[in-house]
Amino acid sequence: MLKGVSLALLLTVINACSYGFTSLKNPWEKDRVKTVTVPMFRNKTMEGNAETYFTNSLRLYLVARSGKLKLVTGKADAYIDGELTNVIVSPASVQFGTADTEAAGGLPKDRLLAISYTITATVTLKLIRTKDKKQLWSNTFSQSTNMASGTYTDQRSSSDVFIKESNKRQALAYLSDSMMTLAVDALLEGF
Numbered sequence: 456m457l458k459g460v461s462l463a464l465l466l467t468v469i470n471a472c473s474y475g476f477t478s479l480k481n482p483w484e485k486d487r488v489k490t491v492t493v494p495m496f497r498n499k500t501m502e503g504n505a506e507t508y509f510t511n512s513l514r515l516y517l518v519a520r521s522g523k524l525k526l527v528t529g530k531a532d533a534y535i536d537g538e539l540t541n542v543i544v545s546p547a548s549v550q551f552g553t554a555d556t557e558a559a560g561g562l563p564k565d566r567l568l569a570i571s572y573t574i575t576a577t578v579t580l581k582l583i584r585t586k587d588k589k590q591l592w593s594n595t596f597s598q599s600t601n602m603a604s605g606t607y608t609d610q611r612s613s614s615d616v617f618i619k620e621s622n623k624r625q626a627l628a629y630l631s632d633s634m635m636t637l638a639v640d641a642l643l644e645g646f
Contacts, residue, residue, distance in 0.1 A: 486533075490524070490532045491524050491532065491533045492526070492530075496537035496538060496578070509576075513635040524642070531585060532586075533582055533583060533591065537578060540577045540579055540595075542574065542575070547569075549567050572623075580596070580642070596637060597634075602625075
């Protein structure tokens, strides 16, 4: 009997830890913030339109967790000032052209081709009370993911550029979803 109760207690503790002991209360209520708006993030990178991924993801996850802090459009008690500060794309692996790859109509001899990349994004968020512009919270989030490259063709067709660009957009969408989920959790827990 004692083993059964101990096992039940252990499972309850493990289960509670895996979901976390999150509060259902709005951590910003003491600062008189019940509603928040999210203007379009500023983009300090050379990656055009990337800010829309992060802004839309933050809005989406705030709506999903709206029991604590209500997202509104227009006038609100506070706003989240977002800035996309970095998007870095760097080669993760390369292929070296050989006589065999060139003979097969592929990558020319002695040429390098990046076949995968690592893409890293950094976003800074600030919760600012509207009435007095007081900053109540700020945090910076940075995360990386892998991204496939386009392939080499001997015609050097433009489709390869589009494949790489499409893969980059998918990677940015993944990063924005993942990072803004963490951001909403941090915001709503007040850390």
